[in-house]
Amino acid sequence: MDTSSAVIKVPWKSERSQRWWLPIQYRYRMTRPLRVNFPGALYHVTSRGNRRASIFRDDADRRIWLDVLEKVCERYHCVIHSFCQMTNHYHLLIETVEGNLPSCMRQLNGHYSQYFNRRHRVVGHLFQGRYKAVLVQKDSYLLEVSRYIVLNPLRANTVAALKEWRWSSYHYFIGDDISPDWLERNWLLRQFGNTPTSAIAAYQDFVLAGLGQMSPLEATRHQILLGDENFILVHQQLQQSEELIETKRSERRAVALPLSDYQDRYPDRSEAMARAYASTAFTMSEIARVFGVSTKTVSRAIAGFERANKSKSL
Numbered sequence: 107m108d109t110s111s112a113v114i115k116v117p118w119k120s121e122r123s124q125r126w127w128l129p130i131q132y133r134y135r136m137t138r139p140l141r142v143n144f145p146g147a148l149y150h151v152t153s154r155g156n157r158r159a160s161i162f163r164d165d166a167d168r169r170i171w172l173d174v175l176e177k178v179c180e181r182y183h184c185v186i187h188s189f190c191q192m193t194n195h196y197h198l199l200i201e202t203v204e205g206n207l208p209s210c211m212r213q214l215n216g217h218y219s220q221y222f223n224r225r226h227r228v229v230g231h232l233f234q235g236r237y238k239a240v241l242v243q244k245d246s247y248l249l250e251v252s253r254y255i256v257l258n259p260l261r262a263n264t265v266a267a268l269k270e271w272r273w274s275s276y277h278y279f280i281g282d283d284i285s286p287d288w289l290e291r292n293w294l295l296r297q298f299g300n301t302p303t304s305a306i307a308a309y310q311d312f313v314l315a316g317l318g319q320m321s322p323l324e325a326t327r328h329q330i331l332l333g334d335e336n337f338i339l340v341h342q343q344l345q346q347s348e349e350l351i352e353t354k355r356s357e358r359r360a361v362a363l364p365l366s367d368y369q370d371r372y373p374d375r376s377e378a379m380a381r382a383y384a385s386t387a388f389t390m391s392e393i394a395r396v397f398g399v400s401t402k403t404v405s406r407a408i409a410g411f412e413r414a415n416k417s418k419s420l
Contacts, residue, residue: 142241142330142341145205148187150251150323150332153215153237154195161232162191167222168273171196172286174218179288182210186289188252190274192262197255199248201290211237240326241341243333249297250322251332253313260317268313276313280306365396379404380411 155161162168168191179186184206188199202210219232242251256268256276265271269282278285281302285291298312299305326332331341363371365382372378375397382393383404390404397404 143202143205143207145203146201147205147207148199148201148242148244148248149207149239150242150255151198151200151207151211151237151239152195153211154234156231156234158194158234159232160193161195161218161222162193162273163226167225170221171218174214174221176286176288177217178210178213181213182206184210184288186275187248187294188255188275189289190255190258190271190276192258192264197258199242199252199255201244207239211239240323240330240332243337246334246337247322247332249294249312250316252294253316254321254323256313257316279309365393369397376407377411379407383408 153161162171171191175186175189178184183203185201185203186198187201188197190197200207200210215233215237222232223229242248252275256274256279259265259271259274260268268274268276269280271277275289275291277283278289279291279294295302295305295309298308323332327338328342331338363382363385365388368378368382369375372381379393379397379399382388383390390401390408394401394404
């Protein structure tokens with residue numbers, strides 16, 4: 107029986123209990139989360155303290171976290187549309203210009219954890235596992251998710267009025283403090299009015315109107331996508347394409363030499379890395395990890411090897 111085009115029932119997990127029918131070749135890979143990193147991607151990110159412990163013990167911690175966030179934005183060219191620090195978690199609405207969310211979050215949580223543990227003389231994990239990121243459709247959900255984020259202190263009864271909470275983007279948006287460069291304030295306010303005064307007033311009304319509404323994150327599909335039907339479909343198809351590519355690479359890896367054999371067979375490290383990559387069985391990151399170098403070093407080795415071979419053939 108030819109199963110290449112057979113269809114089986116494999117439901118995607120969804121709050122709305124909607125089911126998608128997928129070809130059998132995806133049956134054993136649906137537990138892997140979607141990979142949605144691309145230039146211009148917008149995410150709602152949350153990260154919580156291990157065992158629900160506090161990640162901010164005082165205002166000094168909160169200021170340091172903001173300093174680390176600023177450095178992350180400068181280094182990785184990301185933009186923050188909204189944020190809120192709570193006690194045992196934080197929220198970010200972050201846009202990655204270069205499609206590098208994992209790098210941004212590794213830097214943010216990693217550097218802040220090191221600071222926190224040093225300052226408070228503790229050891230162990232500060233955060234509870236991996237951060238959670240939901241890809242957000244910008245034109246449909248940015249404003250709603252931004253509102254949801256800044257309403258957190260009010261919903262949690264941490265304060266009686268939003269203006270009392272200094273540790274969110276809200277007080278920057280309403281002009282109570284000078285907005286930092288990494289916070290995209292102007293774009294959001296332009297959605298509410300043509301003058302600063304009218305825009306801020308309309309924004310405040312918009313935020314408070316959200317108190318009686320459900321969280322926009324209730325519409326999240328497959329635990330990671332927030333958008334309309336077309337947005338969901340496009341990113342499902344992208345994931346399926348990536349999985350097919352990964353399957354082919356795994357098949358090639360099964361018949362390729364182990365990476366350690368390339369090290370033994372080719373004394374010149376650059377040639378060994380280049381030939382391993384030429385086998386198409388390994389990514390640059392995998393090669394870099396085994397050889398103990400950076401991906402840039404692998405890339406340079408490949409380029410140099412290709413140039414040398416081209417010169418020999420002339």
